[in-house]
Amino acid sequence: GQNIDQPTEMTATEGAIVQINCTYQTSGFNGLFWYQQHAGEAPTFLSYNVLDGLEEKGRFSSFLSRSKGYSYLLLKELQMKDSASYLCAGMDSNYQLIWGAGTKLIIKP
Amino acid sequence: DAEITQSPRHKITETGRQVTLACHQTWNHNNMFWYRQDLGHGLRLIHYSYGVQDTNKGEVSDGYSVSRSNTEDLPLTLESAASSQTSVYFCASSTSGDFTGELFFGEGSRLTVL
Numbered sequence: 001g002q003n004i005d006q007p008t009e010m011t012a013t014e015g016a017i018v019q020i021n022c023t024y025q026t027s028g029f030n031g032l033f034w035y036q037q038h039a040g041e042a043p044t045f046l047s048y049n050v051l052d053g054l055e056e057k058g059r060f061s062s063f064l065s066r067s068k069g070y071s072y073l074l075l076k077e078l079q080m081k082d083s084a085s086y087l088c089a090g091m092d093s094n095y096q097l098i099w100g101a102g103t104k105l106i107i108k109p
Numbered sequence: 110d111a112e113i114t115q116s117p118r119h120k121i122t123e124t125g126r127q128v129t130l131a132c133h134q135t136w137n138h139n140n141m142f143w144y145r146q147d148l149g150h151g152l153r154l155i156h157y158s159y160g161v162q163d164t165n166k167g168e169v170s171d172g173y174s175v176s177r178s179n180t181e182d183l184p185l186t187l188e189s190a191a192s193s194q195t196s197v198y199f200c201a202s203s204t205s206g207d208f209t210g211e212l213f214f215g216e217g218s219r220l221t222v223l
Contacts, residue, residue, distance in 0.1 A: 004151060033211075035212075041216065041217075042199060042214035042215060042216050042217055043152075043199070043212075043214050044214070045211030045212065048211075087151070087152070089151070089152075096154065096167075097152075097154070097212075098151070099151030099152040099153070100151050101149055101150055101151045102151065
């Protein structure tokens with residue numbers, strides 16, 4: 001079956017770095033997405049990886065290892081506004097997204 | 110600015126009633142999707158459309174239907190609402206053929222079935 005696993009909740013300190021891991025099993029693979037979702041709001045796109053390696057976008061970076069079925073989202077210089085849920089989604093061979101349940105990130109001052 | 114809007118944002122209904130959730134996008138996107146989001150679950154795909162007159166079932170389509178008569182709208186209908194359909198519903202759209210691009214989500218419709 002298809003499955004996306006990510007931690008349910010993480011806590012980090014303002015100004016620090018946090019890494020949110022995601023492991024995936026999909027029928028075929030057409031990329032790995034990360035979305036941010038603030039409480040009560042819509043998800044918004046953060047990143048897309050289809051090749052192995054690290055993609056950096058400002059304070060956020062996303063890494064992919066296709067051989068290990070593994071990705072992580074790295075958030076640097078954490079700000080209070082980064083408190084949100086982070087959704088990992090793998091795209092299967094039919095170009096359908098398989099979503100994880102999300103990681104709720106709590107930032108403490 | 111282009112946008113995607115859902116209505117109503119909040120709806121309370123009774124078991125057995127028909128409910129329609131509206132989704133309207135001005136991005137001119139061919140691809141439109143309906144998801145439901147429940148605590149402890151990832152987003153689950155209900156129905157999707159790749160263009161006018163095209164509709165497809167997702168993994169949790171039972172009890173739901175959609176129609177696509179124009180590019181802008183994909184209404185979701187619950188034929189006979191059940192308590193198990195209490196959820197937050199998100200509509201999303203993306204550009205045609207650009208499956209690797211981002212999904213643009215509406216703000217969600219919270220449905221409670223009593």
